[in-house]
Amino acid sequence: MLPRILSQLDPRRRSAPANVTSARIRPEEAFFAIGDIHGCATHLNQLFGLLDEVAHGNEICVFLGDYIDRGPQSREVLLQLYELSQSRPDRVICLMGNHERMLLNFIDDPAGTGLGWLRNGGVATLTSFGIEVPEDAIHSGASVDLARQLEDALPKGLQEWLRVLPKHWSTGNMHCVHAAMSPNRPPEDQRGAVLLWGHPDFFSKPRTDGNIVVHGHTVVRRANLSGGRIALDTGAYLTGRLTAAHLMPGECRFLEARS
Template identity: 35%
Template sequence: MAAGVSYDEASTPHGLRLYAVGDIHGRHDLLAAMHARLMEEILHDRPADWRIVYLGDYVDRGANSRGVIEYLANLRERDPRVITLAGNHDLGFLDFLSNPDPFGLFACNGGFETALSYGVEIDLTSHERMMPGHTALVRAVPRRHRAFLATLPYSVSFGDFFFCHAGIRPGVALDAQSADDLIWIRREFHAFEGLHPKLIVHGHTPVRAAELCKNRINLDTGAWHSGRLTALRMEGREKTLIEAAC
């Protein structure tokens, strides 16, 4: 692979401030606190231009997935500078609505709490027991929430930064990455020690504290159970971690 971009070298385009926010997983309280803080900074500092990139996994496990989707959908509608990427849990929720499976991602990884946030208690112990709750959940999820989930992009890039939910497959061009890798990859991506064409900013794999590696940055600090939602501010070559905690 040709020489890539390191953490220290990675820079935003001139005049553009970037923020990236890690996995939310139903923590509407932390999301609202974080977004308020970021907008306060933006209004105070008045950068020439800005983007806030949410890295996916808005649903499951935490208590208010419905509130998170509603909040982000409203933000995206009001201002295209707020970018919401797809996470595997977000697409798993959408898939469950169309193809109910009591042993799939949604059912086995926090989907019960997501359904509960829509006022539906669903029995996921068997297909037969699940179906009444599934029917109720399909009715309870607003059409605009499904449209929001169905239109989430898999990646976005600005300057020397490439943003996605999980990571990339090393050696594959950024514009040729598969959707599956962008929302699911772990082992091959984490183990790779060389530089990528751009610095990869991602979440997906929970860590105690944000990982600042020479070729990637992991912002998933397990907000749903740790009570800490982590973001990164990027401006020029300067990079600063920000935390909303409860």
């Protein structure tokens, strides 16, 4: 199981896993889904240890996006996931989150559409790459230079990897995305913006087609299965809790690394 290769963990801090049993959970194979990391590399390494303890030995690991911003270790998280996905592309799926999309928008148009990234956690990511951000960067025109510095700081191949991250991954009736799927459309007919940013009916209208959407993006107090949705973003950078789901036919087990 791949996380064991990476983990350098402190097994003392952990929470007891919770189990949800449901015949509706029908993946073709067991897999792990990992919620929004947001620059919390320490929690990610702790979580890998929990996955090791329950793994059957060949699970795919699906990361649901938002690896960067807000937390202090965005660089470390990106490098770790990039190296992991390159070494085992058959077992590691990294989805694009809206924060990865914002970073790329900043590189492409730092003085225009990408400027909002600095207001939404981008400063923490730049700082993690050793880039000093002026306090007035949003208004002073410094963003163009910051984008250049960021491109220079990204390791070879990493920007190209970010640009081709998929927006969804499916097995059986389980559909992993970053933010949401429209409950009004089948899984194979979804708009990319919805997968990254959400949908107004996602939480108010349960799916009725037997499919289950595994997602992050929206912070919840506890990971849960409800209305054809499995929510896994427990706000690691705010709460100190990073959550994953171990999904097997008929069963979902939540695992949580805590600080």
